[in-house]
Amino acid sequence: MGTARTFVAVAALGAAVAALWLHGPALLITAVAGFAAHSLRSGGVRRTLRDSFPLAMFLGFIAVLQLASGSAGWELPLRALAVFWLAAVAFGVLPWNQLVVLARPPSPFFSVVLFLLFLRHFALVLRDEVRRVLQARRLCVRYRFGAGSFRSLVWAVVALFRRALVRAERFYAAQWLGGIVP
Amino acid sequence: MKTILDVDGLSFAYGRKQVLVNINFSVSEGESLGLLGANGAGKSTLLWCLLGLLRGEGSVRVFGERPGASACRRVGVVFQNPEDQLFMPTLAGDLTLPQLNRGIAPEQARAGAVEALGSAGLAACAGEPAMHLSLGQRKRAAIALALIQRPELLILDEPTSELDGGSVRHLVDLLRRLPVSKLITSHQLEFLAKVTSRIVVLHEGRIVAEGPAEAIVSNQELLLRCGLI
Ligand SMILES: Nc1ncnc2c1ncn2[C@@H]1O[C@H](COP(=O)(O)OP(=O)(O)OP(=O)(O)O)[C@@H](O)[C@H]1O
Ligand SMILES: [Mg+2]
Numbered sequence: 180m181g182t183a184r185t186f187v188a189v190a191a192l193g194a195a196v197a198a199l200w201l202h203g204p205a206l207l208i209t210a211v212a213g214f215a216a217h218s219l220r221s222g223g224v225r226r227t228l229r230d231s232f233p234l235a236m237f238l239g240f241i242a243v244l245q246l247a248s249g250s251a252g253w254e255l256p257l258r259a260l261a262v263f264w265l266a267a268v269a270f271g272v273l274p275w276n277q278l279v280v281l282a283r284p285p286s287p288f289f290s291v292v293l294f295l296l297f298l299r300h301f302a303l304v305l306r307d308e309v310r311r312v313l314q315a316r317r318l319c320v321r322y323r324f325g326a327g328s329f330r331s332l333v334w335a336v337v338a339l340f341r342r343a344l345v346r347a348e349r350f351y352a353a354q355w356l357g358g359i360v361p
Numbered sequence: 362m363k364t365i366l367d368v369d370g371l372s373f374a375y376g377r378k379q380v381l382v383n384i385n386f387s388v389s390e391g392e393s394l395g396l397l398g399a400n401g402a403g404k405s406t407l408l409w410c411l412l413g414l415l416r417g418e419g420s421v422r423v424f425g426e427r428p429g430a431s432a433c434r435r436v437g438v439v440f441q442n443p444e445d446q447l448f449m450p451t452l453a454g455d456l457t458l459p460q461l462n463r464g465i466a467p468e469q470a471r472a473g474a475v476e477a478l479g480s481a482g483l484a485a486c487a488g489e490p491a492m493h494l495s496l497g498q499r500k501r502a503a504i505a506l507a508l509i510q511r512p513e514l515l516i517l518d519e520p521t522s523e524l525d526g527g528s529v530r531h532l533v534d535l536l537r538r539l540p541v542s543k544l545i546t547s548h549q550l551e552f553l554a555k556v557t558s559r560i561v562v563l564h565e566g567r568i569v570a571e572g573p574a575e576a577i578v579s580n581q582e583l584l585l586r587c588g589l590i
Contacts, residue, residue, distance in 0.1 A: 275449065275450045275454060276449070276450065276451060276453070276454040276457070279449075279454065279457070279458060279461060280457075280461065280467045283461040283462075283467065284461065284462060284464065289462075296448065296449065297448070299450075300445075300448035303492065304445075307492070346445060349440065349442070349445045350445035350448070352409075352412075352414045352440075353438075353440065353443075353445050353446040354448075355414075355430070355433075356412060356414075356433050356436070356438050357446070357459050357462075357506075357510070358430070358433075358434055358459065358462060358463075358510075359458070359459065359462060361430070
């Protein structure tokens with residue numbers, strides 16, 4: 180079980196790294212594969228679309244800036260999405276508990292595994308906080324578009340940053356007290 | 362008896378907002394001290410100062426040292442909101458990690474984790490991530506995590522919030538059996554009276570009373586003044 184998962188994770192990570200250099204049809208195929216793998220793992224296309232929503236918004240914002248400077252292209256956003264999907268799959272299937280045991284101190288890889296685990300935890304924290312903030316906004320704004328909706332979105336993003344900071348601070352404090360980080 | 366935690370003239374402000382004013386108290390070895398205060402009294406802030414996570418004026422000594430990495434290795438802590446104390450993909454992993462970090466062999470560490478989860482009533486959740494648990498279950502897991510590090514001083518911030526009646530009773534039994542020193546914050550009078558022998562009352566950032574647990578929780582006038590009843 181552990182070996183199969185490790186294999187899938189390494190393959191997904193390899194593809195994510197490769198996506199950084201691929202162009203044209205090869206990039207497109209990698210992205211489609213990443214999307215399919217993510218959907219399979221997360222339990223449906225809708226889930227994948229929902230999880231990609233914040234990143235897609237951000238990429239849309241970057242695309243608008245690029246358009247304004249006259250240099251828009253489809254490869255950068257696609258590449259970002261492909262890396263996101265593939266990395267999410269890799270992080271989801273890695274047998275972390277076994278990895279931690281394998282890389283336990285005094286192995287120099289312990290901090291590498293811990294770093295990846297922290298990244299994973301914080302990605303999940305961000306995902307949860309995004310869901311919470313959007314839900315809270317939905318409950319208090321009657322229309323998704325129109326009067327007040329833009330301002331509430333800005334405040335939602337501000338709240339997200341604040342919450343993320345508080346969570347990061349608490350997380351670091353917890354790991355420091357546990358003797359896990361210096 | 363040896364003093365393991367000593368706070369002398371501690372004051373702390375968030376920016377211009379003064380939250381703690383001239384706090385003095387100490388905890389002796391083996392003692393169980395309660396920190397009672399209403400919402401916003403400054404209990405959590407005080408704990409963060411004791412752990413060196415916030416720095417105020419005055420002096421704090423934990424096992425005779427300034428709060429820092431080496432003193433805090435001997436302290437087990439459960440935050441009021443423990444969601445970020447657990448981050449591994451499974452609860453068993455969360456409880457195994459600190460043991461591996463201390464050089465305990467993997468089999469032994471895993472067995473210890475399973476046992477600790479069992480005695481926290483979470484054996485069935487060992488393979489689940491903390492994010493999938495209810496708040497009360499997370500709190501119990503965080504308490505198990507604090508205990509597995511074999512602390513000499515246990516600091517619990519509002520351990521009973523989110524716990525149901527049965528879990529509170531279980532926690533009371535556990536804490537009474539535990540021979541380590543404890544510092545426990547709460548605004549639940551009945552709970553504090555059961556698990557601590559002495560109580561310090563915090564009101565608007567100041568210590569307004571200190572005494573035997575029974576005397577404090579039966580002082581209606583004091584409790585009313587501090588917004589505790
Ligand atoms: N990060 C912060 N920045 C500014 N003020 C803060 C911050 N954290 C807490 N406070 C303020 O400090 C005061 C004490 O807060 P603290 O969380 O220590 O209270 P508490 O006694 O733990 O309350 P509760 O019973 O609700 O947990 C409150 O007035 C609170 O608004
Ligand atoms: Mg508090």
